[in-house]
Amino acid sequence: MARFEVVGATVVDGSGRDPADVDVTVEDGRIAALGTSGAHGERLDAGGLTMTPGLIDAHVHLGLSSPIQPQFSFQLSAAEIAADIFATAGATLDAGFTTVRDTGGIDGGVVTTIAKGKVRGPRVLSCGPVQCQIGGHGYYGAAWEPTELWNSHHIPGLAALSTMSGNADELRANVREAFRRGASFLKLCVTGGVVGAHDRLTDTQFTVEEIAVAVQEAAARGTYVTVHAHNNEGIRNAVEAGARCVEHGTDIDEPTAILMATHGVALVPTFAVVEHLLHDPAQAGLDESARSRAQGVRERMTRALATAKQAGVRIGLGSDLIGPAQHRRGEELRLRAHLETPMDTLVSATKTNAEILGLSGQVGVIAPGLQADLVLWNGNPLEDPALFADPANAIVVVQSGRVVKDLR
Template sequence: MGRVQVVGATVVDGSGRDPVDVNVGIEDGRITQVGASAAHGERLEADGLTMTPGLIDAHVHLGLSSPIQPQFSFRLSAAELAADIFATAGAALDAGFTTVRDTGGIDGGVVTTIAKGKVRGPRVLSCGPVQCQIGGHGYYGAEWEPTELWSSHHVPGLCALSMMSGNADELRHNVREAFRRGASFLKLCVTGGVVGAHDRLTDTQFTVEEIAVAVQEAAARGTYVTVHAHNNDGIRNAVEAGARCVEHGTDLDESTATLMAGREVALVPTFAVVEQLLHDTAGAGLDESTRDRVLGVRERMTEALAVAKEAGVRIGLGSDLIGPAQHRRGEELRLRAKLETPMEALVAATKTNAEILGLSGQVGVIAPGAQADLVLWNGNPVEDPELFADPANAVLVLQAGRIVKDLR
């Protein structure tokens, strides 16, 4: 599309400011003006619709788009895995998400295939495979399977869930390999997790010295480390080592939150996956025992969100959905809107997430110079956040000024 004027919409620009009725000018994929109508360009009528920036999900797993246990036990073909991955990528756009940060599971080929426009999907930033300690969270081999066989579960260019390290030197080797495959940041598991059989949420994984190796390698490439962490000891180890972001943060306490705020470490809570695992464990292709591990997590993560807000931590938004049921990605905003205001949930999913991803001012905001990633909603989701959860309410989605979904 060349020059376009979107006219008649109520604009919620992602900054937290009140909605305004203004026109938005677009040229060459970028926003050129917000306000007075220009005389040039095609008019895109949006009367009665609400415009927000394209949403950003800071915690996705495109590479876990098939039933989990069949995927890890070689019961699905590479063709079916690819079909599921690309269907999930298209569904993200349909739900209004124009940028996602993949926090483990895809290999570089997925990123480039979407970027080339060969399949529908959002802009993807990826860590490639997650970095894990031997036997830690992120290892899903059979109990009898030797660790060294785990990498044979990878499908080069398509999916690679995790890499195992026994010490700092092995971790350095593995993160360099992840960057070689196209990673744009790193993710380490520094505590046990919910979806896993070999560890507990109270476990800590990797030492401060080991995490610092990944931080050093990331810094050498101008990027950062985020960590999967549920308990405070793991979070503190990561912060001390120089990690920039914490995923989940389930049991975050006041002193650890204060430490995070002081070091400018962000938090990405993940509520949608907790609901998913409580209500449809089998639908994700997981054993019912997973539900027992998730009991109580929702309440503790809710408390952690309040603690982090009080301490002044920058808080983003991520869904962490896994398995085939990833089409209602906006559930995360609906759930967060119950714990904060709908506007705060939207800002977390736009402006704040853009900052966490290193894309501040480029996406996540409706302002001159930003990418024209825009969603036009049927109704006002800041007044009725239930609208975020149903992709049918995202009537029109633009990505870099191009219409990628149109239900008008």
């Protein structure tokens, strides 16, 4: 792989340190050196641009890139669903996100197809289908549709949103099936959700004993469980069972935050999806009920973020965007930067997310030896975080040492 040097950029390395004007040398897909190397090779002129690590979105749904209700009522062909998934993957890369954690919707074939370079997209870690209890969050079949028909909505190798379990034994079988199909971690829904038709945010789902089965199976494979959870009872059940991460965490109170911090459980808030549902649920292919379910969530999630931060919880960043309009994934950084410093937000989207995903020491920071995942921004997003939200401001994107986007 070619060696080149990026010169002239202001480097924000993702660690939280102050920006520095240093050159970055890339060789064999990795960062070889910081500072002028004097090496021969191509020079990439980045004068006036700001360099950050490739961004990481810890909560994506590539498999929900089509309008939601038509997708789950057999109105769309597999070809159209595939086209939407791969278009979203490319748009994610163009927005400056070089790594994502897919928290439900794609099957293993999408991960390997992107990894082989057959379509453009970020590095993808996937849980495969989300693990849900019968009648719980993650089920989008019609009310009259028998549960056993739900798997007919799966498209092998492409899309598989969720599998339903009625007890611990069924959950164990479904978890093992998820791993067989390529999952690298597990996700369980342990409370109701905002985008759901058969549950409420106040519902708890799965018992501690059931969640512990998934934790046991994940640990046997050297990986972890994250949980979709909005209310405190569901979060506490998951922490007691050994889950390592909480998605959303809308109603986290102080005792729950302290419990999470004590057990080393991370939090991934998701503001962008709430903003989109409050503004235009139809854009995601959902009806007006989604807007009413999202009312008040943004304010409560804001309080939960502050409470978790005060307790010392490790906090990542995820957009949770659904439907066709996923090209402005950086909106999550813009929204978060209004609630904390832009530097804190960037660290969440790089170094901290890499830790949560189990990729610490591989990506997330601009340092010698790490993968050369880099983004050159038009301007300084620490001074104007709105730059993160517009993919046109990601002038150059480098993934594993390859320039995959260049608007210079």
